[in-house]
Amino acid sequence: MMSIQPILEINALSLAAKSKERLVNNVSFSLSKGESLGLVGESGSGKSLTLRAILGLLPNGVEQTGGTIKSDVSSAMVFQDPRGALDPLCMVVNQLAEVVYYRQKVSRKASRMIALELLERLGLPDSLKKKDRYPSQLSGGQCQRVVIALALACKPGILLCDEPTTALDVTVQRQIIETITNLQQELGFAMVFVTHNLAIAANLCSRLCVMKQGQIVEHGATLDILQNPSDPYTQMLIDSVLPLPELEGSRDSWN
Amino acid sequence: MTSGLKRIWNTPSLLVGLIMFAALILLTVFIPYISPYDPSEQNLSAFLQPPSAEHWLGTDQLGRDLFTRLIYAARTDLKIMVLAEIIPFCIGVFLGMLAGYYGKWIDTVITLLSDTLIAFPFYLIVIIVAFASGAGERGIYITFILVGWIVFARVVRGLSASFRNQEWVASAQTLGLPGVKIILRHLLPNVLPQAVVVLMTDMIGLLVAIVTLGYLGIGITPPTPDWGTMISDGQPFITTAWWLSAVPGFAVVYTGIALSLLGDGLADIWRKK
Amino acid sequence: MTNLKQVLNQPRGSKDSYNWLVISLIKALAVICCVMIAVFFIIRIVPGDPAKMILGEYSTPEALKSMHHTLGLDLPLWEQFMRFLKTLFTQGDTGNSIVMGTSTRELIMQRAPVTLLLIVMACVLAIFVSLLLATVAATHKDKLLDHLIRIFPTITLGMPIFWVGLLLILLFSVRLGWFPVGGVSEGWIGTLHSLALPAITVAFSQIPTLVRSLRAQMLEVLESDFVVTLKGAGIPSRVILFKHVLRNSALPTLMLMGVNISYLIGGTLVVEQVFGIKGIGSLLFTSISKRDFPVIQGIALYCALAVVIISLLIEIISWWLDPRTKGKQ
Numbered sequence: 001m002m003s004i005q006p007i008l009e010i011n012a013l014s015l016a017a018k019s020k021e022r023l024v025n026n027v028s029f030s031l032s033k034g035e036s037l038g039l040v041g042e043s044g045s046g047k048s049l050t051l052r053a054i055l056g057l058l059p060n061g062v063e064q065t066g067g068t069i070k071s072d073v074s075s076a077m078v079f080q081d082p083r084g085a086l087d088p089l090c091m092v093v094n095q096l097a098e099v100v101y102y103r104q105k106v107s108r109k110a111s112r113m114i115a116l117e118l119l120e121r122l123g124l125p126d127s128l129k130k131k132d133r134y135p136s137q138l139s140g141g142q143c144q145r146v147v148i149a150l151a152l153a154c155k156p157g158i159l160l161c162d163e164p165t166t167a168l169d170v171t172v173q174r175q176i177i178e179t180i181t182n183l184q185q186e187l188g189f190a191m192v193f194v195t196h197n198l199a200i201a202a203n204l205c206s207r208l209c210v211m212k213q214g215q216i217v218e219h220g221a222t223l224d225i226l227q228n229p230s231d232p233y234t235q236m237l238i239d240s241v242l243p244l245p246e247l248e249g250s251r252d253s254w255n
Numbered sequence: 256m257t258s259g260l261k262r263i264w265n266t267p268s269l270l271v272g273l274i275m276f277a278a279l280i281l282l283t284v285f286i287p288y289i290s291p292y293d294p295s296e297q298n299l300s301a302f303l304q305p306p307s308a309e310h311w312l313g314t315d316q317l318g319r320d321l322f323t324r325l326i327y328a329a330r331t332d333l334k335i336m337v338l339a340e341i342i343p344f345c346i347g348v349f350l351g352m353l354a355g356y357y358g359k360w361i362d363t364v365i366t367l368l369s370d371t372l373i374a375f376p377f378y379l380i381v382i383i384v385a386f387a388s389g390a391g392e393r394g395i396y397i398t399f400i401l402v403g404w405i406v407f408a409r410v411v412r413g414l415s416a417s418f419r420n421q422e423w424v425a426s427a428q429t430l431g432l433p434g435v436k437i438i439l440r441h442l443l444p445n446v447l448p449q450a451v452v453v454l455m456t457d458m459i460g461l462l463v464a465i466v467t468l469g470y471l472g473i474g475i476t477p478p479t480p481d482w483g484t485m486i487s488d489g490q491p492f493i494t495t496a497w498w499l500s501a502v503p504g505f506a507v508v509y510t511g512i513a514l515s516l517l518g519d520g521l522a523d524i525w526r527k528k
Numbered sequence: 529m530t531n532l533k534q535v536l537n538q539p540r541g542s543k544d545s546y547n548w549l550v551i552s553l554i555k556a557l558a559v560i561c562c563v564m565i566a567v568f569f570i571i572r573i574v575p576g577d578p579a580k581m582i583l584g585e586y587s588t589p590e591a592l593k594s595m596h597h598t599l600g601l602d603l604p605l606w607e608q609f610m611r612f613l614k615t616l617f618t619q620g621d622t623g624n625s626i627v628m629g630t631s632t633r634e635l636i637m638q639r640a641p642v643t644l645l646l647i648v649m650a651c652v653l654a655i656f657v658s659l660l661l662a663t664v665a666a667t668h669k670d671k672l673l674d675h676l677i678r679i680f681p682t683i684t685l686g687m688p689i690f691w692v693g694l695l696l697i698l699l700f701s702v703r704l705g706w707f708p709v710g711g712v713s714e715g716w717i718g719t720l721h722s723l724a725l726p727a728i729t730v731a732f733s734q735i736p737t738l739v740r741s742l743r744a745q746m747l748e749v750l751e752s753d754f755v756v757t758l759k760g761a762g763i764p765s766r767v768i769l770f771k772h773v774l775r776n777s778a779l780p781t782l783m784l785m786g787v788n789i790s791y792l793i794g795g796t797l798v799v800e801q802v803f804g805i806k807g808i809g810s811l812l813f814t815s816i817s818k819r820d821f822p823v824i825q826g827i828a829l830y831c832a833l834a835v836v837i838i839s840l841l842i843e844i845i846s847w848w849l850d851p852r853t854k855g856k857q
Contacts, residue, residue: 367558367562371559371563373790375563375566375831375832378795378797379812379831382816383816459686463686470688471813497698500698504688504694509686511686
């Protein structure tokens with residue numbers, strides 16, 4: 001059952017580059033507790049930038065030129081490139097423990113315990129408990145799990161996912177998506193899932209926003225959009241996915 | 256034509272650099288009309304005088320007007336700076352293109368050669384070779400032909416290698432287009448802009464080296480005025496007439512800034528293209 | 529080892545990184561060989577007869593003949609080279625100094641400590657100041673401090689190193705009297721004190737280039753995903769900067785210092801002349817003026833070898849420290 005008060009409300013958000021080029025134009029949507037929202041679109045549509053704006057960490061050279069972002073809870077981000085998201089010179093357990101230490105304000109020893117617990121929950125091998133490793137020594141999928149663990153260590157109310165599976169092998173993709181789904185059911189965080197893959201978004205999210213060139217061209221419940229797309233661009237995206245997932249077999253992560 | 260000028264106007268670094276450099280050149284050209292003095296004109300009764308209305312920058316230990324000497328020295332040093340860069344530039348670009356485009360053993364040989372020469376500290380080589388080939392202008396030219404090409408070769412080599420990896424080059428080669436033609440018609444124009452930017456910065460180093468050689472006594476020989484020899488001449492009087500040594504140095508710094516701005520400006524303009 | 533060509537063209541950090549190590553060693557050895565050949569030919573690029581140059585006005589035919597023999601110029605070229613290599617490998621020497629009569633190696637070793645100390649001081653100072661300036665510039669990007677620090681290299685690029693030394697002498701020795709005008713005083717404190725200004729001068733010549741590269745390096749790191757991850761995770765900026773950003777910028781900096789060692793040595797040799805320090809630099813100049821070829825060869829050889837070996841060491845160290853090259857488990 002969805003709560004009435006949205007935990008994230010974005011109103012007429014506009015982002016522009018220093019050169020005044022408009023990157024995101026008049027974007028509005030809201031997110032309720034526990035809900036999954038898919039942000040779909042092709043490269044350059046402004047999806048990732050929107051996420052960075054929600055996080056509050058816009059890249060250099062991009063500024064918010066209009067609109068508001070209101071949120072009661074904190075958010076954490078999972079990146080596309082799992083290896084790039086981790087300090088290559090820092091061993092993963094140490095890295096996670098560091099985040100726990102600063103975020104949850106517990107002792108160093110306790111942070112390490114919590115870190116190891118989190119990693120276990122994410123399905124990382126036990127060998128990490130005995131010998132800490134560098135990101136370059138882990139597989140892509142394992143790195144991504146660490147990044148998710150890092151995000152969860154912040155106990156976020158919203159998990160922002162920026163194409164977290166695009167850089168991974170197809171088999172690993174499914175595993176990661178399953179992991180995220182399970183965690184969401186367990187922990188109850190809301191999610192904004194950015195992807196250019198309509199199939200994944202449709203499987204995972206109860207609502208979709210289609211973005212094109214910095215603007216939202218269509219938004220609504222996933223089923224509605226897939227069955228009755230009102231924008232020709234949406235139709236184009238649907239057509240380019242073959243085949244569409246069977247809607248009965250998809251996970252019921254909403255409701 | 257006007258669009259070119261407009262681009263220059265809109266790139267502040269290029270504009271300022273050009274103005275600074277032009278001002279310097281103008282001074283060197285018109286100095287005979289600006290100054291009544293001769294650079295070697297000695298006036299022993301008026302030696303080591305501070306700047307005044309008569310002598311804008313004062314006089315040196317032999318009573319020669321400093322300002323005049325300064326600008327005549329600019330003539331010498333700038334002329335040598337430009338001339339000494341031409342051959343190394345051509346050699347470096349040429350070798351760099353060969354090394355980057357053809358790769359394999361040509362690349363290995365050229366890289367080995369440049370790595371060997373670069374292992375010797377620049378000033379070490381410059382001093383030894385300049386001395387060995389005789390002090391004076393000739394020595395400077397020989398020195399820089401020997402070691403000055405390396406920096407261009409390196410930069411151009413990198414550019415050429417990535418150029419060669421482009422797909423259309425491979426297809427051009429299969430069509431039977433001879434390498435020489437590709438190099439001259441396509442690679443060279445590609446590589447030249449960045450090489451020229453490097454040239455600007457390298458000239459600064461060259462000028463500093465010329466002046467350093469002059470200071471050490473193995474560069475330009477007197478009585479030809481040179482900033483380096485002026486600085487070393489002034490060193491004994493540093494406590495009383497410090498400007499004798501300081502001012503020529505500022506002239507070098509000025510030229511350095513002008514060239515730096517020119518280099519940055521050219522890089523900016525060509526990047527925007 | 530697989531196909532040599534393949535290995536030569538492979539990027540660093542790949543699975544065959546041990547192959548990379550071997551290749552680097554081979555390359556360095558090749559350069560060292562060429563360096564020795566180059567040093568050998570230094571005497572021979574001088575136009576004219578080296579013996580005549582040395583003897584000058586004392587060039588009687590007998591003296592010339594005897595000098596030729598001493599220099600070994602009466603032997604065929606190949607044999608001369610062999611003799612050169614033999615002395616080099618057995619004694620680590622390039623022959624006896626014509627002027628002093630003692631072995632070149634001894635002469636150089638005598639003068640080396642002062643020069644080495646100067647180089648080390650300059651190095652430490654350069655690294656420290658560059659790190660400081662680059663960090664300030666990168667963290668205040670596009671603000672006033674950043675602009676000032678960025679203009680700094682443009683201006684100092686054209687500053688001849690000896691002129692900077694002179695100005696420093698003028699200000700700090702002549703006007704303020706804080707440092708001696710030249711020479712090296714006795715004792716540890718005295719030595720360090722006298723070498724302070726020269727070290728600052730040499731460091732000054734290196735700092736602009738270092739700051740430029742370091743700043744660019746740090747900006748790249750500051751923009752990378754993992755910094756955003758850490759910031760988003762709420763780790764304090766100070767910790768991010770000192771623990772993560774600096775560490776990641778350190779490796780490329782190390783590589784850069786390796787490249788710069790050549791300019792550092794060269795600059796030191798010149799600065800010694802300005803401050804009247806009796807190190808290898810002044811040895812070089814006196815040898816040059818007296819046409820003492822073996823000593824000149826020796827200095828050139830040792831400097832070049834130092835550069836090659838130090839560069840190699842630094843490459844190996846950064847390869848070792850980089851976890852990315854350790855390979856997957």
